[in-house]
Amino acid sequence: MLTLYDYLPSGNGYKIRLLLSQLGMPFRLVEKDIQRGETRTPEFLAINANGRIPVLAWDDGRRLAESDAILFFLAEGTPFLPGDRFARAEVLQWMFFEQYSHEPYIAVARAWVHVYAKTVDSARLAEKREGGYQALGVMERHLAERRFFVAERYSIADIALYAYTHVADEGGFDLAGYPSVRAWLARVAAEPRYVPITQRVFS
Amino acid sequence: MLTLYDYLPSGNGYKIRLLLSQLGMPFRLVEKDIQRGETRTPEFLAINANGRIPVLAWDDGRRLAESDAILFFLAEGTPFLPGDRFARAEVLQWMFFEQYSHEPYIAVARAWVHVYAKTVDSARLAEKREGGYQALGVMERHLAERRFFVAERYSIADIALYAYTHVADEGGFDLAGYPSVRAWLARVAAEPRYVPITQRVFS
Numbered sequence: 001m002l003t004l005y006d007y008l009p010s011g012n013g014y015k016i017r018l019l020l021s022q023l024g025m026p027f028r029l030v031e032k033d034i035q036r037g038e039t040r041t042p043e044f045l046a047i048n049a050n051g052r053i054p055v056l057a058w059d060d061g062r063r064l065a066e067s068d069a070i071l072f073f074l075a076e077g078t079p080f081l082p083g084d085r086f087a088r089a090e091v092l093q094w095m096f097f098e099q100y101s102h103e104p105y106i107a108v109a110r111a112w113v114h115v116y117a118k119t120v121d122s123a124r125l126a127e128k129r130e131g132g133y134q135a136l137g138v139m140e141r142h143l144a145e146r147r148f149f150v151a152e153r154y155s156i157a158d159i160a161l162y163a164y165t166h167v168a169d170e171g172g173f174d175l176a177g178y179p180s181v182r183a184w185l186a187r188v189a190a191e192p193r194y195v196p197i198t199q200r201v202f203s
Numbered sequence: 204m205l206t207l208y209d210y211l212p213s214g215n216g217y218k219i220r221l222l223l224s225q226l227g228m229p230f231r232l233v234e235k236d237i238q239r240g241e242t243r244t245p246e247f248l249a250i251n252a253n254g255r256i257p258v259l260a261w262d263d264g265r266r267l268a269e270s271d272a273i274l275f276f277l278a279e280g281t282p283f284l285p286g287d288r289f290a291r292a293e294v295l296q297w298m299f300f301e302q303y304s305h306e307p308y309i310a311v312a313r314a315w316v317h318v319y320a321k322t323v324d325s326a327r328l329a330e331k332r333e334g335g336y337q338a339l340g341v342m343e344r345h346l347a348e349r350r351f352f353v354a355e356r357y358s359i360a361d362i363a364l365y366a367y368t369h370v371a372d373e374g375g376f377d378l379a380g381y382p383s384v385r386a387w388l389a390r391v392a393a394e395p396r397y398v399p400i401t402q403r404v405f406s
Contacts, residue, residue, distance in 0.1 A: 049341045049344055049345065050300060050304055052304075064289075064292055064296055066295070066300060066303075067299075068295070068299050069292050069293075069295035069296040069298075070292070072292060072295050073289070073291075089267055089273070089275060090272075092271070092295075093268055093272040095272075096270075096271050096272050097253060097268075097269060103303075104303075138253050141252055142252065
């Protein structure tokens, strides 16, 4: 049985929960509360030296960190990752875009405002908002003529970008000016075996 | 012939130049000066809507952005990417670590101090240094018992992490306390067909 070390409000963790649900793969969820420092204990650092969730663990001792690397591993050979070499690279392009140009702005603003609900320096938050809207603009232009990010089919590129985009409002982002992004969010949510971000029980 | 849109001081661009050299693949280098805003022109935004180098372009019109996605595409089926599915996922794990937990600290500190040589808020720089040393600590512990990052052989995981680590001193990082990282840097620099970061001519 697979074990997923995770924190329910995490979009990065949700990516894995959503794909595992859509693949019909059962797993054991072990929750680690980031806010209580449970990913920085010696015990957890032995699981992931970088001190972050999600981590996927196998019964034979193998472990994998980094949400998008886990998605790629799980999706290989399934309809969630194109078989064509160039399309696969495009999927990775969007996943690296997500981790570098999207998550550090949209997810971090949401964490500050919604998850930790802590007092934030307004200049720092404004920087996060600016970077987030820039990423949303890139997505909007790409989706204006496409149904999904790569090869006109739902893939782990969509899962990676959906995770924090669909809760961007919790970070104070207004998607009113991004109609193509909103239409795409609805398409993703309509996919078979979709589960919401904080669902704890899987079947 | 491949075309690489790039900026010579960029470690992200260097990753591609190094791998293309080691693969013996000729390419045309088109330099875009980030500091002059040459990656934010309408012309360049048509090449990459995210306004960043490197971008690899093919004569048939295909284009790929995001350094680590380009590395993955070029390395598939070569000795620079393991054939084993789990090892490939581990390579991706380290590349996502690089883009999320390493580059935003080590590369950005270097850009501020060395490339742009601009006046930087000391508190912001201290944050970058702290994050950078944390990433170096993760690398040091991993390399203490290994020659390379994945499967004991040189791969694109090493190229991705080498790019900014080997010039970390330009961002004010001191690697004295990271002997395993320094030994690994020397191993990478000794690989066949190695080229230095600012080399413009390739054969």
